[in-house]
Amino acid sequence: MSVSLTEKDKKILSGRTGAAARLAMSILVRMAEVYDAPRLMDVTQAHIDGCALMCDSGLEFAETLVARGARVSVPTTLNMIPLDLQNWRKQNVPEEFAKKAGRIASSYLAMGCVPTWTCAPYQGYLTPRFGQQIAWGESNAIVYANSVLGARTNRYGDYMDICAAITGRVPESGLHLKQNRKGQVLLRLANIAPQLLRDDTIYVALGHLMGGLVQERIPVIEGLPLNATGDQLKSLGAAAASSGAVGLFHAIGVTPEAATLEEAFQGGSAKEVIDVNYTDLRKAWSELSTVEEGARLDAIVLGCPHFSYGEFQQLARCIEDEKGRSLHRGVRVLVLTSQTSYALLQRGNFIDTLLDFGVEIALDTCVFHSPIISPHTKVIMTNSGKFAYYAPGELGVQVAFGGMKDCIHSAIEGVVSWEKSIWKRY
């Protein structure tokens, strides 16, 4: 099928609105063929993932756009960048690396993007509204925007996000259209103890399991507690978008397009029904770790996706619960967050609890993209399914997965411990 273009699209494609817009439009038109879209449609907001990866082609693409006069035409937020602009010297990031990362950041600012520099843009500035058509990159942000906010985006890869931001257009296809947002697979949580359903780690285990089971299909979860928090849904989505290609999930009574089963399936029925029991979740939970209890620990990494203020509060409580016990010598506790959440943290009344314990806070960036973890690091513990999924490949480390309490307790013990874990009791 050939895509039909409006007069304005054609004008952009001809280069009459500038060479950058022309490049962006030619990529979009070719992508419309990939999506089998009949035409393009408007988006009113974008989130750019293309600024995250340090590589020459990414820098070249961004600088090419700037040199050709690119400007975004819709409000556009930015994902994390490969550099903590304030602390990179302390983090021993090489000067050359920092310079290049700075060029990536300046290029996107030159195009008019907002320096949010976070992979959790839904917990900061310019949160999209229900039904809003947006073009978002960053897998965890995409699944959150679609599922929890009810905004509409496809799973956009790097550089298509900025093309959409410049032109304000995307192929009319996929999750932008209501009929493509209906559930396909029903996951029923069966006989899970309510205490377990309140624990943060179950959301990660469920997300990890779900991504592997459904891949690109749209899952509907029945049995998730109605009071699941935004942070819990964020960790669920991030894990599912790592083990699978999930761009949208529904949770009955929890997410906005799924008040009832009927609504989630838009009057249709599930093509497949899967009962998820305790054993499945426990298996998923244990699969996330590649080391045994008692393994010597080098670091804790939290904030994948970026920590919210609420998660900082939770972390401070975990530290207080340890009643003054101190961090084991040689173990780093690193938390990744955005400047927006950090500004709130500075205004709050418990930042000293974190800093006195030895928590290091990195801003605007990601340990997968900025070299702030020593190459000698062997074992890292995390509360993130996404981090646990990618760290063995990206950082060449072993990982242990646990709740925030497990992480802090282990950091004190100096070894991986699940003593505090709910999975030990149920």
Add this chain to the structure above:
Amino acid sequence: MEKILIGRPLVAGEAKGRAIVSRQPLSFWGGLNPGTGEVIDRRHELSGVIVAEKVFVLPQGKGSSTGSAVLVEGIRVGTAPAAIITVRADPILALGAIVADELYHRTVPVLVLSQEGFDSINDGDYLVIKPDGRIEVRPYRESSGDESWDS
């Protein structure tokens, strides 16, 4: 016996090379090192395998939206697969190939193939891909040891 399969080209072009077949999806970011072409997803069945200059045959991509950037960088450096064949259209992979084509004028074809066609390709088969989506498959046993098919 050589057989012909017909794929749908998402990114059309010519390529040839030996097939590396996976039954599992892969996230290119976090799953592939663009500096070396090695599969680095330690949970993946191809962990440690180099896909550079091979025809990478997999059900689909998954995971990170940075997958397209990893493919662009792989194409720039020369560590990318010669072509990619999937069962389900994967816009993130197609996008990487399109951007590299626009930026560097280097084409890595990306094709979608039926499940039946996918199932009929074996690891090590020699594949020749044409711009119209035709895929000539020379089975491993017949093509191995015949250097002329590799040139």
